[in-house]
Amino acid sequence: MFIVLSPSNPDPMYRQVTDQIKNSIASGDLKPGDKLPSIRELSEGLKISAITIKRAYLDLENEGYILTRAGLGSFVAEIDRERLRSEKLGEFRTSLSGILATGAKFGIKADDLVQLIRQIQED
Amino acid sequence: MTPILEAKSLTKRFHDFTLRDVSVEIPSGSIVAFFGPTGAGKTTLMKLLTHQIPASSGTVRVFGLGYDDREKEIKNRIGYVPQEPNFYQDRSVEFNARFAASFFERWDGGAFYRMLDEFRVGREKVVKRLSRGQKTLFSIALALSHQADLLILDEPTAGLDIILRRTILERLRKFVADGERTVVVSSHITDGLGDIAEYVNFLSEGRLIFQSEKDELLARWKRVHFKDGALPPDLVGRLSDVRQQPFGSSGLSRDFLAIREQLAAGIASGDVKVENARLDDILIAMHQGE
Numbered sequence: 052m053f054i055v056l057s058p059s060n061p062d063p064m065y066r067q068v069t070d071q072i073k074n075s076i077a078s079g080d081l082k083p084g085d086k087l088p089s090i091r092e093l094s095e096g097l098k099i100s101a102i103t104i105k106r107a108y109l110d111l112e113n114e115g116y117i118l119t120r121a122g123l124g125s126f127v128a129e130i131d132r133e134r135l136r137s138e139k140l141g142e143f144r145t146s147l148s149g150i151l152a153t154g155a156k157f158g159i160k161a162d163d164l165v166q167l168i169r170q171i172q173e174d
Numbered sequence: 175m176t177p178i179l180e181a182k183s184l185t186k187r188f189h190d191f192t193l194r195d196v197s198v199e200i201p202s203g204s205i206v207a208f209f210g211p212t213g214a215g216k217t218t219l220m221k222l223l224t225h226q227i228p229a230s231s232g233t234v235r236v237f238g239l240g241y242d243d244r245e246k247e248i249k250n251r252i253g254y255v256p257q258e259p260n261f262y263q264d265r266s267v268e269f270n271a272r273f274a275a276s277f278f279e280r281w282d283g284g285a286f287y288r289m290l291d292e293f294r295v296g297r298e299k300v301v302k303r304l305s306r307g308q309k310t311l312f313s314i315a316l317a318l319s320h321q322a323d324l325l326i327l328d329e330p331t332a333g334l335d336i337i338l339r340r341t342i343l344e345r346l347r348k349f350v351a352d353g354e355r356t357v358v359v360s361s362h363i364t365d366g367l368g369d370i371a372e373y374v375n376f377l378s379e380g381r382l383i384f385q386s387e388k389d390e391l392l393a394r395w396k397r398v399h400f401k402d403g404a405l406p407p408d409l410v411g412r413l414s415d416v417r418q419q420p421f422g423s424s425g426l427s428r429d430f431l432a433i434r435e436q437l438a439a440g441i442a443s444g445d446v447k448v449e450n451a452r453l454d455d456i457l458i459a460m461h462q463g464e
Contacts, residue, residue, distance in 0.1 A: 052420070053401040053402075053421065053445065059449075092420075093421065096421060
């Protein structure tokens with residue numbers, strides 16, 4: 052698990068926390084059943100208020116990514132990896148359309164990009 | 175090009191404090207900030223640069239001239255805003271302004287009263303009834319109204335609210351906008367001033383421990399965030415102010431350009447993230463590194 056909060060990021064802090072925890076779950080870095088840091092630990096470590104972390108954990112719980120057990124803490128839930136994957140695929144799509152738009156500005160077409168991706172994989 | 179202000183080995187001894195061996199060259203057309211904690215010698219330095227007090231040793235040259243034979247000429251071209259402006263406390267703003275104006279060759283009363291109105295400082299008001307912020311604004315208006323080429327301000331934003339602080343910083347930026355005029359300013363906080371300064375100096379315990387172009391400073395100093403185990407220990411050893419956490423550690427690098435390549439793989443995989451360091455963090459790291 053790796054969380055970096057950036058004041059220059061336009062997303063609110065709680066959103067930066069939830070996004071990065073989701074990334075850790077999606078990449079398998081956090082596995083179902085893993086215990087998350089306590090609200091207090093995260094709040095001290097990231098130097099943001101406990102309210103913000105509480106809000107992030109609540110959002111994650113509502114979305115089904117984590118479970119909170121009173122007195123025990125928060126744990127990564129058994130989640131539908133297919134759902135997470137399709138969510139990530141959506142994010143990729145957005146990044147790719149950005150890259151395509153940038154390429155178009157310089158006359159780089161989709162075919163050129165596909166070729167570029169192949170080249171990079173071979174390297 | 176000759177610097178607009180040049181100090182060589184300036185030393186000032188007091189019975190309980192010494193400002194030691196300060197040398198600076200200030201190029202024209204820029205905003206130059208002197209930061210440092212309370213008691214570092216900022217006010218002493220500002221007073222030496224404006225010749226309010228004599229140096230124990232060392233020299234100051236302003237506009238290429240020396241204070242020993244050209245003091246009047248130099249002071250006519252400097253706008254000085256002291257930390258504690260020396261006004262006639264029982265007299266009005268207007269009385270004090272007239273008195274100050276009598277010392278300047280190029281006094282622009284129109285500009286002065288426009289600025290007073292903009293700063294909402296009443297000209298009839300007795301000085302001792304002005305708030306600390308209003309006194310500073312009055313003093314800044316004076317300094318800006320005799321067509322000075324060089325402004326020297328000692329802690330001008332201390333004790334001001336955020337709106338007034340912004341107003342003053344904007345004024346300073348406008349003052350140097352033509353690329354000819356220069357601002358030298360001291361402060362114990364980097365907030366705001368750090369954004370507009372092009373050169374940054376740092377005083378600590380009576381010594382100038384650091385001077386740099388700000389952009390160069392920010393290019394070298396970075397905060398490096400890294401996932402546990404993403405960096406080899408020798409690289410972590412080169413960072414200062416390391417904060418280790420199970421959910422990601424971070425440290426301050428003072429030579430980012432030298433370690434950039436070693437970090438490239440981590441940056442590409444997302445296990446390492448690099449951010450601009452905050453000026454405060456840099457100054458504190460330097461202060462502790464002394």
